[in-house]
Structure formats: C-alpha cells, structure tokens
Amino acid sequence: MSEPIPFTEVGILKRHPENPLLTREDVDYPCSLLFNAGIAKFQGRYVMVFRNDFGPVNRKEYVDRGFEGTNLGLAFSPDGVHWDVEPKPCITLEKARQLIAPLMPGKNPDTELRRFYDPRLTVIDGRLYMCFAVDTANGLRGGIAVTDDLDNWEVLSASVPDNRNMVLFPEKIGDRYVRLERPVDTAGGNNLNDNSARMWMSYSPDLHHWGFSQHILANSDIPFANCKIGPGAPPIRTAKGWLTTFHAVWRDNERGRNGWEKTWPKVYQAGLMLLDLESPWKLIGFCDQPLLAPTAWYETGNDVPEGNSFDGFREDVIFPGGMLLEDDGEVKIYYGAADTVECLATAHVDDLLSLCKPV
Ligand code: BMA
Secondary structure: OOOOOOOOOOOOOEEOOOOOOEOHHHOOOOOOEEEEEEEEEEOOEEEEEEEEEEOOOOHHHHHHHOOOEEEEEEEEEOOOOOOEEOOOOOEOHHHHHHHHHHHOOOOOHHHHEEEEEEEEEEEEOOEEEEEEEEEEOOEEEEEEEEEOOOOOEEEEEEOOOOEEEEEEOOOOEOOEEEEEEEEEOOHHHOOOOOOOEEEEEEEEOOOOOOEEEEEEEEHHHOOOOOOOEEEOOOOEEEOOEEEEEEEEEEEOOOOOOOEOOOOOOEEEEEEEEEEOOOOOOOEEEEOOOOOEOOOOHHHHOOOOOOOOOOOOOEOOEEEEEEEEEOOOOEEEEEEEEOOOEEEEEEEEHHHHHHHOEEO
16 A cells, blocks of 8 residues: 555546556566557557566565566557557567667677666657667666667667656757757756756757757756656647646655555656747746646555556556647547556646646
8 A cells, every 4th residue: 555645636637447558468478567658649550669677577576586677569559548569579678789789889789788668759750759768887878769660760869878758849840859858967966866857958950969958847846846857758739839748756755665665755746837839948837736646546556446456566656658639639648657557648738738827
C-alpha cells in the first residue's frame, strides 16, 4: 500500500476505462514492465514504441536477481486504444549499440552503451523521429534517431551528459528544429536527486548540431515539484500556443516502500504548460496544479478491483510520453503508470488550454 500523496489533480482528464491499455500480458517475448512509451500517428496508423524492462515480475524476483535488460517494443493500433504488439522488440540493446557506434568513435559500443530507453516519437515532414535516453559508461545522454519504416533507424545525434527527456516539436520553427530537454544542473553541488533539474530548449539547423539553448522552467516554479522536472510528451500545436506536458517529481523520504524497492521516496505527476508559437522559449501559460496525479489502482497499487492484480515496480509514478490532438479536438495523453504499465487519459483541447493561466 502506498501513502496518500499531497496534491490533487485538476480533474479534467478522463482516464480510459480500458486502462491499463498495455501490460506485460500483451507481449509474446520476455517482458516485465511495459511503460514510458512514445506514440505517433505515422503512415496511417497509431504507432507506439514502448520501454520494456525484462527479467523479474515481482518484488521477490527483483530483489533476488534484478533486471536482465531493457529493450524497446513496437505496437500498432487502428484507433489509439486497442494495440497489437509486434512479435519481437524493435530495438534491442545490441541493435542500439550498432546504431550509435558511428557517433562514438574510439569507444567499444559493447562496454560504452549500457541501456537505451524512454522513447519519444515525433513525425516531422513524414519521417518518424525518436528521442531516447541512453546510459553510457561516461554518463546519461540523450539522442535522436530517425526511421522511415520502423525497422531501419539512423542515430543523428547524442548529447553530452547529463541530458535526458528530450522531445522534438513536430515542425520547424522559423528555419530550425526545436527540442525540449532536461539537463541536470549541478550548480551548488546538487545532483539528480536534489533540487537541481530545470527544463531547457535547444535549436538545430539539421538535427545533428544543437545550440541557442534557452532555460524554460525550474522545479522551484512548480508548486507540486520539490525535486526533478522534465519534458513529457512532444508538444502539440494549438491556435493559442504549443501545449505540452511535463513530469514533476515530489520527493518525501518518509514515504517508505511503494513498490518493489526497499524505499521509493518519489511521486511523479504530470503538469501542463503553454509555450509561444513563434518563440517557444517563452512560457505563456501554466497550470499550477497537477494535470494527473497518481490515484487510480494501476498508478498507486491501492484498492485494486476484484478480478485484477497489480504489483507495481515504482508506485505513484505518472510519466507522460505521448500526446495526440485528434480532428474533433480530443487530446489523447499516454503515460507510463507505476513504471509498470502504459495508460491513456483524454480531454478536450479547449479544456486543457483553459487550465493554462497566463504567466
Ligand atoms: C526517471 C526515468 C523514468 C522513470 C522515472 C521513475 O528517472 O528513469 O524512466 O519512469 O525515473 O522511475
């Protein structure tokens, strides 16, 4: 049982009644935790690339032997709700090593690259781009890959440490590509677990070289974050601005056990903000309450309805990774829940925009 969390969400998003939409049960290869997916509409269907941590499926197995590895799985859907998972992962660690090797001359990819995870998908001019995080022997890095067929990928860039949670805007702004990102700010001796993470944005003429970096938001700007923050799903264009989610972390060392680990002191919530269409480094709207806070049984592990079972790896985690605007104004927000399953919540775009108060 996890502890109650101190914040209340805005109550505008509707969790999909079929949540969790995807779990390890939907996958035919070894899969323990299916979560933190990127989603896009690409070549006439909904595409999902999800993170799969495989090995143990409960706390005891996790404590005994830990995870065996992480790969990225692929799923397709005709409607964004019902998904079919492909029979094999689309990017294994071995494949990621081969893909990224050209960007790491002089390094042995087998020892340099340790984990490839948290995909975020954006379609730009008909090509599918994936931002990813990669743990290397020399730090946590973020990068961008591109594909035209979901089989052949090219890695275009990988950042210096420590930068993760990158998401691409779905079009060039002016004549440059733009991404949101979350470098870890160590000023003052802080580290990833302290009050040090800020959201930034960078521009690129070609998706390889990034610069003109601008600070967007710090965790001290967010009433429901006292720890890390970072971009969520890639932004969507609306008439009023770029609407985009972020994740916000509340750390409370007294929380005790909330999942498989001995202690899991953090609560991850989703927030919402609006950025200027022409100058996206300008924050023009902000919702000062969580858009989504963990409350459902598949987010908290509490009050699991009869006929279901749930044993979340890190309970009280909501990690938004996909946001799609449909023609009728419905916004689909996809999120990893409890680092264990993939879920969907929806709202009308106008209701989301009205949450973003001018700043
Ligand atoms: C972050 C990332 C996410 C994960 C979250 C909660 O640091 O690793 O992939 O969902 O922690 O465990």
